[in-house]
Amino acid sequence: MSKPSSAKGQARSETRRFISGVVEGFYGRPWTMEQRTELFKREQKWGLNTYLYAPKDDYKHRMYWRDLYSAEEAEQLMALISAAKLHNVEFIYAISPGLDITFSNPKEVSALKRKLDQVREFGCRAFSLLFDDIETEMCPADKQAFSSFAHAQVAVTNEVYQHLGEPETFLFCPTDYCAAFCTPNVSQSSYLNTVGEKLLPGIDILWTGPKVVSHKISVESIEEVSSVLKRAPVIWDNIHANDYDPQRLFLGPYKDRPTELIAKLRGVLTNPNCEFYPNFVAIHTLATWCKATADGGPRDVEMGDEEQDPCYSPQKALTLALTDWLQEFLSTDQPGARLKKESSDEEPMQTDMGESSYVPGPGENPLYTAEPLTLDDLKLLSDLFYLPYEHGPTARTMLQELDWLKNNSCAATAETDMVMLFIHSFTNTDNVVHMLCSSVTNNGVLQTAEWCSRAQQFDDMCDAVVQMFNRLSNAPNRSILYDLYNYICDIKSGVGLARAYVKTLGGQGRPSAQLMNDDPEPWGFRGGLSGEFQRMLPGHGNRDLFRHPPMTAVYCIRPYCPEDKMEVQKIFREMQREGEDKVPTMTQPPLICDSLSAGEVSPSPQCALVLEDEIGTCGYALALIDAKPAAAKIQRPMSDSVFEEFPSVITVQVLPRVTDPSPAKRMIGRLLSSIRSSGSRGVFCELRQGDRRMLDFYTKLGSFKPIEMAGLPQDILAMATSL
Incomplete structure (x- = not known):
């Protein structure tokens, strides 16, 4: 049975x-x-x-x-x-x-x-x-x-x-x-x-x-x-x-x-x-x-020091795979591969065989010689096209360096239309777009030695990508190349644009006019209709490898200067008028940060930023490292324990025409970084309960939490974050 x-x-x-x-x-x-x-x-x-x-x-x-x-x-x-x-x-x-x-x-x-x-x-x-x-x-x-x-x-x-x-x-x-x-x-x-x-x-x-x-x-x-x-x-x-x-x-x-x-x-x-x-x-x-x-x-x-699995090292497994794959690239016996020219008994088409092969003369271009593909080239290729949830180490370094070079540049030559072009160029290609969402400052072209050194290192990394592309293009096994070709062309183009952008930040002149004019060639911006649709949708890219979604408009975040005082006051008054529909300004108790926005108190050094769009100034983020004097100015009683834990105060305001939250998030991120650098342990902000827009903004940031403050007027609440 x-x-x-x-x-x-x-x-x-x-x-x-x-x-x-x-x-x-x-x-x-x-x-x-x-x-x-x-x-x-x-x-x-x-x-x-x-x-x-x-x-x-x-x-x-x-x-x-x-x-x-x-x-x-x-x-x-x-x-x-x-x-x-x-x-x-x-x-x-x-x-x-x-x-x-x-x-x-x-x-x-x-x-x-x-x-x-x-x-x-x-x-x-x-x-x-x-x-x-x-x-x-x-x-x-x-x-x-x-x-x-x-x-x-x-x-x-x-x-x-x-x-x-x-x-x-x-x-x-x-x-x-x-x-x-x-x-x-x-x-x-x-x-x-x-x-x-x-x-x-x-x-x-x-x-x-x-x-x-x-x-x-x-x-x-x-x-x-x-x-x-x-x-x-x-x-x-x-x-x-x-x-x-x-x-x-x-x-x-x-x-x-x-x-x-x-x-x-x-x-x-x-x-x-x-x-x-x-x-x-x-x-x-x-x-x-x-x-x-x-x-x-x-x-x-064997396990590497960087791995947690005692039986398997992804990085060493990758090296083994790439080492074997290199031999396939260099082989000419794969289907569809380019075979070396073999001798033949057939009569050649060219009958004049008396001349020897061409040798260039003095001052002439040397003959082109293809360099062989290397294991380092394949490691770089893998880093650039790594896994769905992460870039490889070299790709991460390039993105971080580009971000640093952009944020620490003093060049004046990058204009809004060029930044827009870069956003169009990189969207849907790789995440460099997130590094280009805010323009550079306008304080001259003199760069520090560190900036120049890191710019050169970034340029060297970009050059390695180009050289990798050239060697891949000349690999004997054409079958593998043809499967890779669209991808490596795309990354070569994207890296080339980033490379040109950094050179421009360094004051080395504008990149190619064909790329940077108002009517660029179609290869200067990729994505097609699908890319256009995605850029028009809110929150596009919020699940990408970098958490800042690309923006549908171009914004510039730059340091506040005395000339910005009137524009900041104008925005402050405009947002106050908007709030008057609910509660008249004269009946509202003042906030500690109001004196900052009104220009009565100057923000602390390196702790003030303004946001600009194509129309003009559209937002600001200001901070005081020590909030006690401003609190005393409006006779706001506050306990020493609060000031000990959260000694600094900030205020952020953005006009309603800025519908994308990303520029404000980036602006407050940079501001908090500056406050932290000053040695402050924490920062707080005061908000009116009727200001649902800013309440929602701080809540969605995730880092700011409501705190208890003795002596707060009834319609004011405080939120704070530790640094």
């Missing part, structure tokens, strides 16, 4: 190998048969064992899932399955019927079985049913037949699994395939609990982690979902996926997944970049991770 399904599934789970490999599951042009065969060779070489066939744009995988494969298509799939077997890679055929299947219709289920039977005839022995990225509303017929969407999916999946003879490997992708999709959460999700209870135990479940593209996957999160699913999941990892943004590419290492997970998972499959050849790093580093052992035994990569 045969074992029941549950017993068979449990017995097999104790002996099955850890699934490791690649899922071709992205949206976009599928890989070619030749590329997939090359993938199998790499997987075998690196110790991976699985390939999941699930390209979203294979019509007969998803949109026309009912249609059987033609004789020609069948021949290709049979060849692919045979190639996988030849390299000891398990070929899993996935099908996605969820777009339009009627679960309760026996004819639909029969069509699904018939399709999988055909693939089984091709030699495939492992299968997967995917119900990701579909509508969750059931049709009326299914609502009558099933109590929930989960019950419908599970019923069909179990039936198909048993029809196929309960294959050793059978994967199910739920519609709620990450924690972010679960309602109200993972442990209380009725959908996941139904799947865990009703799905036959021999069926494995795919899971992407906390999010669709998960930054980190913790042991605790996997233990939680395993408890609900009643089995260890197979991670479908989108850490290197780029099908959601055609301007991103990910060449960083597999990371932020502790090797402790290996013992708690059924397997890991990476769903990488759409472009085949750049996936060398993603797959290579995953293979290194999969070989890590939690018991401290032999491993390919």
Whole structure:
């Protein structure tokens, strides 16, 4: 008598190998048969064992899932399955019927079985049913037949699994395939609990982690979902996926997944970049991770000091991958590669062979000689195109240096139209846009020695990017280059604009007039219509790697000078008049900071900023390091303990025409930095309860909290932050 399904599934789970490999599951042009065969060779070489066939744009995988494969298509799939077997890679055929299947219709289920039977005839022995990225509303017929969407999916999946003879490997992708999709959460999700209870135990479940593209996957999160699913999941990892943004590419290492997970998972499959050849790093580093052992035994990569995982170092795994990848770049025997000129018995087209090769004479240009690509070039390339939630070390340094150079410049030559051009140029390309949202000061062109030194270092880093681009462009393996070319052209152009901007800040003349005039070439600003739409939407970029969203207008934040006094007073009076609609000014008790805005008290040195837009001054941020004299001036009683903890006072005001909160946030950030540099321990502000706009602003900053102050008038409240 045969074992029941549950017993068979449990017995097999104790002996099955850890699934490791690649899922071709992205949206976009599928890989070619030749590329997939090359993938199998790499997987075998690196110790991976699985390939999941699930390209979203294979019509007969998803949109026309009912249609059987033609004789020609069948021949290709049979060849692919045979190639996988030849390299000891398990070929899993996935099908996605969820777009339009009627679960309760026996004819639909029969069509699904018939399709999988055909693939089984091709030699495939492992299968997967995917119900990701579909509508969750059931049709009326299914609502009558099933109590929930989960019950419908599970019923069909179990039936198909048993029809196929309960294959050793059978994967199910739920519609709620990450924690972010679960309602109200993972442990209380009725959908996941139904799947865990009703799905036959021999069926494995795919899971992407906390999010669709998960930054980190913790042991605790996997233990939680395993408890609900009643089995260890197979991670479908989108850490290197780029099908959601055609301007991103990910060449960083597999990371932020502790090797402790290996013992708690059924397997890991990476769903990488759409472009085949750049996936060398993603797959290579995953293979290194999969070989890590939690018991401290032999491993390919020793831990670095900067790493926390005792079994795996992402940076050293990356170096290993890039070292191997360099040999591929330098090889000419890859498909589509440029071959060296070989001798031939055929008669050459040029019959005059008497002349020797050209040698330039004195004073003439030397012959162009391509420099070979280096490992440092590939490390730089990886840094520039690292991972979804972080840039590589060099890229971070470049962004930080550009920010410092901009904020500490005294150049007078950068004008508003140039800053706008840079914002257009970098939006949707990389996050340099956030470094260019405020213009430079207008105090002359003399730079400090430190500024000049760091500007030169930044220029050297930019030059390294250009040289890397040149060497990549001359690499013998053209197949890899063609997959990378659009990306490296884009970053070279962006870095070139930033480089020109810094030179302008240093007083080295304006950059190319073609770039910086009022009618630039289209290659001077990228993004197209999509970029224009995004720039017009509020809060665009608030989840980007840098937290300051790009602005739809150009603002200049600069130090306050005595000539600004009248403009500040004008803004102060205008905002007072706006408040008079609620409470007349004469009946309102004064604020400590009113004397600052009214010009009766001068702000402390280095503690005053003004905000300008294309119309003129539109805001200010002022501070007093010691607020006691201003409090005494209006006879405001305050305890010494408050002044001891929060000795400084600030006031920030921005005209209503400034609808973007980012410039005010940047202005107050710079002001707080200056106050901190003066030695102050904390800062407070006073607000009228009717000023909902500024109350909302300080609240959303996050750092300012309401504090108790004895002696405050009834309609005034205080907020403060420690420095």
